[in-house]
Amino acid sequence: MPFDINRVRAAYPALDEGYTHFDGAGGTQVAASVTEAVAGTMRTAVANLNSAHVPGRRSGDLVAAARQAVADLVGGTPDGVVFGPSATALTYTVARTLSRQWRPGDEVVVSRLDHDSNVRPWVQAAEATGAVVRWAEFDRETGELPTAQYADLVGPRTRLVALTAASNAIGTVPEVDRVAAIAHEAGALVYVDGVHATPHGPTDVAALGADFYVTSAYKWSGPHVAAVVAHPTRWAGLHPAKLLPSPDQPPQRFEFGTPSWPLLAGVRAAVDHLAGLDPAATGDRRTRLRAGLAAARAHEDQLFARLLAGLTALPGITVYGAPRHRCPTVSFRVAGHTPADTAAALGESGICLSSGDYYAYEYFTALGLRNSGGAVRASVYHYNTVEEVDRLLAELDRLTVTGVTDGTGLGREESIR
The missing domain is CATH 3.90.1150.10 (Aspartate Aminotransferase, domain 1)
Structure with a gap:
C-alpha cells in the first residue's frame, strides 16, 4: 500500500x-494522539504510586504501559526499560554506575562520530577512575565509521564500547552488530546511542548486540522523556547512588524522583501512533x-x-x-x-x-x-x-x-x- x-x-x-x-x-x-494523552492524564485524578486507592494505582498502570510500549518499539522487555528526562541524563547515570567497577588502566572506546552525550559521560567517568580512553575515528571523506579499527581498539582491558546507531550530523549508520561482536568477544559491554536511529526504521536491540540502548521520545513524535533499555539481568548487577528510601529493585532504582505521569502517557501514545503508520498492518503492536x-x-x-x-x-x-x-x-x-x-x-x-x-x-x-x-x-x-x-x-x-x-x-x- x-x-x-x-x-x-x-x-x-x-x-x-x-x-x-x-x-x-x-x-x-x-x-495529536500524544497531546491528547498528556492532557487527558493531567485532567484525570492521578496520585503518586500507591496501591491503596485508584489514583495511585493509575500511576502504576501508566508506568507499566509506557515500559511495555518502549519494549515493543525497540525489542526489549518492559522490566528492562529505565526512564529519565533525557538521553544525556540517562547516559550519565549509566556511566557513573558502570564506572564504579573500573580500575586504573581499564579502557573505554568512544567514537568521534557520536553526539557528545555518548562521548563526554564516558570520557569524564574514565578520567575520574584512571581508565584510558581510546578513540574510534571516522573517515573524513565518506563519514563512515570503519568497523575494522575496533579489532585494534578493543582488548582485554576494554570495559565498554560506546557508539551511535546513526550519526545525528550526517546520518551514518555504523555496523553496530559487528562492533558489538568484537566488544563482546573481549568481554566488554556495548552502549548504543539510538536517539537518531529509532525514528527511522525498525529497531531490534538484541540483533544490534546492544547491552544498553538509549532513545528519546521527542525524536519520534512524542514528549520530552527518554529511556535506556537493557536486559533485566544487566540492571540487576548495577547499583547507582540513590536515596535510601527510594525503590531498590530495577528498573525503578535507576529512576530518580517522581516521574511525569502525563509524559509517560504520551510515550505510550507516541508508540501507538507509530504502530499505526501502516493502516494495513495487523498483528501485535x-x-x-x-x-x-x-x-x-x-x-x-x-x-x-x-x-x-x-x-x-x-x-x-x-x-x-x-x-x-x-x-x-x-x-x-x-x-x-x-x-x-x-x-x-x-x-x-x-x-x-x-x-x-x-x-x-x-x-x-x-x-x-x-x-x-x-x-x-x-x-x-x-x-x-x-x-x-x-x-x-x-x-x-x-x-x-x-x-x-x-x-x-x-x-x-x-x-x-
Missing part, C-alpha cells in the same frame, strides 16, 4: 501552521511497529534521495559525508554564507532546520568546522513531502544567487556563482 502522506500529516496539528520542518533530528512535531516504521522509512528514503541529489547539483553547496548506509540526514554549507545565516534566511521563508554542531562536537572539530559555525542540517521525517523538499532546494538555489547574508537572514546582493 502506498504511504498515505495526507493521512499521516493530518495526525500532526502543528503542521497546520504552515512551516516546513526539516529539523526532526533535533526534535519532531508531536502527534511490535509487528505493526515494524511494518509502520518500515513503510515510513521507505517514504523518507525517497524524499532524501531527491534532497541529496538536489543539494549536490547546486553550485556553491558543500555536502559533508557520503556514507553508504545512512538515516535521512545531511549536513552542508552554502558558499559565502555562515551556517547560522543560512538557517536564518531559510527560517525567514518558513523553513525550519538547524545550524551549528548539534552536539556532534568531535565530528565538527575533526573536520575543522566547529569554530566557524559547523554546518546546516536537514533531516527528513515521515511527515515531510516532495513539495517541501523542492521548496527547500528552491530556497537554497535562491540563496546561492543572492549571496552573502548580513546576519539578519535577509541577505544582500552578491553573486557567488
Whole structure:
C-alpha cells in the first residue's frame, strides 16, 4: 500500500501552521494522539504510586504501559526499560554506575562520530577512575565509521564500547552488530546511542548486540522523556547512588524522583501512533511497529534521495559525508554564507532546520568546522513531502544567487556563482 502522506500529516496539528520542518533530528512535531494523552492524564485524578486507592494505582498502570510500549518499539522487555528526562541524563547515570567497577588502566572506546552525550559521560567517568580512553575515528571523506579499527581498539582491558546507531550530523549508520561482536568477544559491554536511529526504521536491540540502548521520545513524535533499555539481568548487577528510601529493585532504582505521569502517557501514545503508520498492518503492536516504521522509512528514503541529489547539483553547496548506509540526514554549507545565516534566511521563508554542531562536537572539530559555525542540517521525517523538499532546494538555489547574508537572514546582493 502506498504511504498515505495526507493521512499521516493530518495526525500532526502543528503542521497546520504552515512551516516546513526539516529539523526532526533535533526534535519532531508531536502527534495529536500524544497531546491528547498528556492532557487527558493531567485532567484525570492521578496520585503518586500507591496501591491503596485508584489514583495511585493509575500511576502504576501508566508506568507499566509506557515500559511495555518502549519494549515493543525497540525489542526489549518492559522490566528492562529505565526512564529519565533525557538521553544525556540517562547516559550519565549509566556511566557513573558502570564506572564504579573500573580500575586504573581499564579502557573505554568512544567514537568521534557520536553526539557528545555518548562521548563526554564516558570520557569524564574514565578520567575520574584512571581508565584510558581510546578513540574510534571516522573517515573524513565518506563519514563512515570503519568497523575494522575496533579489532585494534578493543582488548582485554576494554570495559565498554560506546557508539551511535546513526550519526545525528550526517546520518551514518555504523555496523553496530559487528562492533558489538568484537566488544563482546573481549568481554566488554556495548552502549548504543539510538536517539537518531529509532525514528527511522525498525529497531531490534538484541540483533544490534546492544547491552544498553538509549532513545528519546521527542525524536519520534512524542514528549520530552527518554529511556535506556537493557536486559533485566544487566540492571540487576548495577547499583547507582540513590536515596535510601527510594525503590531498590530495577528498573525503578535507576529512576530518580517522581516521574511525569502525563509524559509517560504520551510515550505510550507516541508508540501507538507509530504502530499505526501502516493502516494495513495487523498483528501485535511490535509487528505493526515494524511494518509502520518500515513503510515510513521507505517514504523518507525517497524524499532524501531527491534532497541529496538536489543539494549536490547546486553550485556553491558543500555536502559533508557520503556514507553508504545512512538515516535521512545531511549536513552542508552554502558558499559565502555562515551556517547560522543560512538557517536564518531559510527560517525567514518558513523553513525550519538547524545550524551549528548539534552536539556532534568531535565530528565538527575533526573536520575543522566547529569554530566557524559547523554546518546546516536537514533531516527528513515521515511527515515531510516532495513539495517541501523542492521548496527547500528552491530556497537554497535562491540563496546561492543572492549571496552573502548580513546576519539578519535577509541577505544582500552578491553573486557567488
